Amino acid sequence: LDVRQRLNVAKAIRRLKTEGKTVLVAEHDIAMLDYLSDNVCLIYGSPGVYGIVSLPYGVRTGINIYLEGYLPSDNVRFRREPIRFHVKPPTTAREYETPLFQWTKLEKGYEGFNLKVEAGGLHAGEVIGVLGPNGIGKTTFVGLLTGEEKPDKGDFLVTPGEASISYKPQYVSAEYPGTVAEYLKEAGAEFESERFKTEVLGPLGLVKLLDREVGGLSGGELQKVAIASCLARSASIYILDEPSAFLDVEERLAIAGVIRRNVEGPGAAALVVEHDIVVQDFLANRLMVFLGEPGREGQASQPLELREGMNSFLANLKVTFRRDPQTGRPRVNKEGSKLDRYQKEIGEYYYVPLREE
Structure with a gap:
C-alpha cells in the first residue's frame, strides 16, 4: 500500500473503535502504528528462537521504548544501541561536488498513461528518496x-566514464538453484571484502543465512538478500525499488543505515523508491515527489531538499507530521487536532520547526 492507502486503512481501523470494538494490529510501519493505536505491546527476543511480549504501554511511550531498546519495567536491554532520528540540515545539489548522473526533462507515454519528469541528477554521496502513490510512474522512471x-x-x-548502475527491482525472485553465499558471490566482487561483511552482511543479519538455499527463504529474508546482492555489485549508482517490503521495523531502519553507509564511503549515490515515511526520513538527503492521477498521468519533481519535498507530498495528502521530542521520529498528527490545524494554517506539513516545538 502507498501512503494514502495506508492512512485510509488506518482511519477505517480507528473507526471500529467508535463501534465499541477492540482491534489488535501487527504493523511494521511505525508512523501508521503510531497513528492508529492507543496502546502497544512490544515483542522482543531472538528471531526463530524465542519471543517475549511486554505489558501494554501508551503508544508514544511504547514506540519510544522500542527505539531506545531498553524496557525499564523489566530492566531488560534488548538492543545494544538506541535508534535515533536526526533532523538533517537542508541540502541541495550544490553541496555535492560530483554529478554522477543527470537527466533533462523527460517524457514517457503508454496507451492511457503519460509520465513527465523535471530535470535533475544524482550526486556522489547522496541518497534521493522517491515518494508517490502507486500507479503514478515511479517504477517507469x-x-x-x-x-x-x-x-x-x-x-x-552522463559524466565521462559512464555511470554504472546496480538495481534491486520491486519484485524479487526466489528462483536460484543454490545457497545465499553462492548467489551473493555471483552478484559481485564486493561480497568477498571485509567491508561488505561488516557493513552489509552483519547489520542485515545475513551471516546466519549464507548456507541456506535461496529457494527456501521467507519473503523478508529474500528481500534482505536482494538488497545485499544489489550492494555487492561495484557501481556508482544504486537503485532500490521498495527495499522495506516484508521487513520488520528494526530491519527497515537497518537497511536504511546500510544503504547510507554504502553510498557515503565509496562516493556513490542511491535512488530509493519507498512508501514508508519514517524510512525515507531516516535515509534520504533529497526527495523526488510524484503526483498526478494514478493510472493516467504522473508528474515527477526535480530532486528537492528533504523538508520541501516532504512538505509538498504531505500537503497533497492533507496530512501533517510532527517530531517526537525524545527520539526525533516523525509522528502523524491526528486529523483535526489543534497541532494539525495549526500546521496546515502556517503551511508546515512535514513538522513544526524545532524553534517552535
Whole structure:
C-alpha cells in the first residue's frame, strides 16, 4: 500500500473503535502504528528462537521504548544501541561536488498513461528518496534510469566514464538453484571484502543465512538478500525499488543505515523508491515527489531538499507530521487536532520547526 492507502486503512481501523470494538494490529510501519493505536505491546527476543511480549504501554511511550531498546519495567536491554532520528540540515545539489548522473526533462507515454519528469541528477554521496502513490510512474522512471525503457522526449547526461548502475527491482525472485553465499558471490566482487561483511552482511543479519538455499527463504529474508546482492555489485549508482517490503521495523531502519553507509564511503549515490515515511526520513538527503492521477498521468519533481519535498507530498495528502521530542521520529498528527490545524494554517506539513516545538 502507498501512503494514502495506508492512512485510509488506518482511519477505517480507528473507526471500529467508535463501534465499541477492540482491534489488535501487527504493523511494521511505525508512523501508521503510531497513528492508529492507543496502546502497544512490544515483542522482543531472538528471531526463530524465542519471543517475549511486554505489558501494554501508551503508544508514544511504547514506540519510544522500542527505539531506545531498553524496557525499564523489566530492566531488560534488548538492543545494544538506541535508534535515533536526526533532523538533517537542508541540502541541495550544490553541496555535492560530483554529478554522477543527470537527466533533462523527460517524457514517457503508454496507451492511457503519460509520465513527465523535471530535470535533475544524482550526486556522489547522496541518497534521493522517491515518494508517490502507486500507479503514478515511479517504477517507469526507474526503468528509464536503468535503460530498460527509453524516453519519448529528453535525454541523459552522463559524466565521462559512464555511470554504472546496480538495481534491486520491486519484485524479487526466489528462483536460484543454490545457497545465499553462492548467489551473493555471483552478484559481485564486493561480497568477498571485509567491508561488505561488516557493513552489509552483519547489520542485515545475513551471516546466519549464507548456507541456506535461496529457494527456501521467507519473503523478508529474500528481500534482505536482494538488497545485499544489489550492494555487492561495484557501481556508482544504486537503485532500490521498495527495499522495506516484508521487513520488520528494526530491519527497515537497518537497511536504511546500510544503504547510507554504502553510498557515503565509496562516493556513490542511491535512488530509493519507498512508501514508508519514517524510512525515507531516516535515509534520504533529497526527495523526488510524484503526483498526478494514478493510472493516467504522473508528474515527477526535480530532486528537492528533504523538508520541501516532504512538505509538498504531505500537503497533497492533507496530512501533517510532527517530531517526537525524545527520539526525533516523525509522528502523524491526528486529523483535526489543534497541532494539525495549526500546521496546515502556517503551511508546515512535514513538522513544526524545532524553534517552535
